[in-house]
Amino acid sequence: MKTTGSGRSLVWLLGTWGVTRLLLLLFVFKVYVFPGPDVTSDVSVIYQGWYEVLRTGTFPLDDVTWQYPPAAALAILSPALLPFLGYAQAFFVLAFVADLAAFALLLYAGLRPGKSLRGTWVWVVGVPLLGPTVYARYDVMVTAVAIAAVLAGTRHPRVMGALVGFGAMLKVWPMLILVAVRRRGVWAWAVGTVAAVAALFAVAMPGPFAFLTFQRDRGTEVESLGSLVFHVARHHGWSGQVLLNYGSVEFVGPGVQAVSTAALLLTGMTFGWLLMWRLTATRFEAATVADAAFVAVLMFTVTSRVISPQYMVWLIGLAAVSVCFRGSRMGTPAVLVLLASFVTVLEFPIWFSHVVQSDPLGITLLALRNGLLVLATVLAARALWRATVPREEPAPVPGQPARANETSVSP
Known part of the structure; x- marks a missing residue:
């Protein structure tokens, strides 16, 4: 019976993955038009523009929208591997291949002892919740590298270290995977x-x-947690503007610098919490590295000045690899991330115009999405702390008998 049940689960997994990914491809290739602004223009205009510069042997030094570590050039140049396709079409195919690689890794891991297919389901269900944006950004490629790094950790520490380092040179955040890694070899690699x-x-x-x-000069993006201050303030006489700034739609005007600074301070506090956790944690299990990486990226995403829709791909990937371990405590936060991903596709691209206008619908969607992420972060951090940091037992009061002897009766 177990074999039959497992076989049915695999059939459903493969079928769901195939159908949802076909839909994503139909959307990015514009066989069907997805509601809202065209999310593929970043590839056909911005990425292709960078491609033309990078292929000359230099980075786009005069383009402030280039805000990525140097290895990101490899992702932008990767469509050259498929010269028989146009740039945008080749990029979409390679994003699909990265999605397939992540799915295969999670599926293989989920079938091993001590693992679960829950993580594979999180990836299969979570990615299409973001709509075509997921194939129109290179974040799915970075996330596939991060998933491979975490899954390699227990058996291939050198591979894990190399993948973490390479991922960090693609988009920095995979370096957070190391937060719970104790092997020096992983850090060295x-x-x-x-x-x-x-x-x-x-x-x-x-x-x-x-x-x-x-990156240093960025402001407060309209989808970030701090942006809610200005979305509300616009209804009470705030004199600022919403402008396309540094490659994203940001608030510009009075008080923006203060909110951006507050976000940086929150990020610093996040680093402090993680450091305190790392110094006090003593119980490390098979799932701890994955759980801690998920918590760290959640924290840094929520406190960031920018929460672009593609950032959700990181969280879906780390949530998937985390709950892939049977001992993971991240089940509820993973579900909250999936709910937040669904709300994300509503606020971008479907109703992004309402977000830009700061109307009631736009504010409600942002408050709901960001509220779900905050709740997921709090619950995930709490679960990680309880699972790894030993509780201090209260010291006995001098002169009082131990609790175990209080019920004994002398003859």
Whole structure:
């Protein structure tokens, strides 16, 4: 009976993945038009523009929208692997391949002892909830690398370190996977890979680290947690504007710098909490590395000045790899991330115009999505702390008998 049940589960998994991914491809190839603004224009205009510059052997030094580590150039240049397709079409196919790779990794892991297919289901269901945006950004490629890194950790620490380092050079955040890693070899391989990739690009192409300045100068994006202040303030006489700034739609005007600074302070507090947790945690189980990585990325996403829709791909991927372990405590936060992903596709792209206008529908969607992420973060951090940090037993009061002897009766 177990074999039959497992076989049926696999059939449903494969069928659901196939149907949902076919729909995503039909949307990005515009066989069917998805509601809202065209999310594929980032590939056909921005990415292809970067591609034309990168293929000359230099980074887009004069383009403030280039805000990525140097290895991101490989993702942007990757459509050259399919020269028989146009740039955008090749990119969509490669994003699909990255999605397939992540699915295959989670499926393989889920069938191993001590693992579960819950993580595979999270990925299968979560990715299409974001709509065609997921294939129109290179974040799905980065997430596939991160998933591979976490799953490699228990048996192949060197591979894990190399993948974490490479992922960090694609988009920084995979370095957070190391937050609960105790093996020095993993850290050494991660740092070594970062150094090697950085040195390679520094020698081969001018300006690999210009992105640091561009990222520093960003403001408060209209979908971030802090943006809710200005969405409400616009109804009470706030004199600022919503502008396309540094490649995203941001608030510009009085008080924006203060809110952006507050977001940076919250991010600093997040780092402090993670450091305190790491110093006090003593119980490490098979799921701890994955759970801690999920918590860390949740924290940094929620406190960021920018919460773009594609950031949800990171959370779906780490939620999937986390609950892939049977001992994971992240079941409820993973469900909340899936709910937040569904609300995300409603606020972008379907009703993004309402978000930009700060009307009641737009504010409600943002408050709901960000509220779900905050709740997921609090519950995930609480579960991680309780699972790994030992509770301190109260010291006995001098002169009083131990609790175990209180019920005894002397003859």
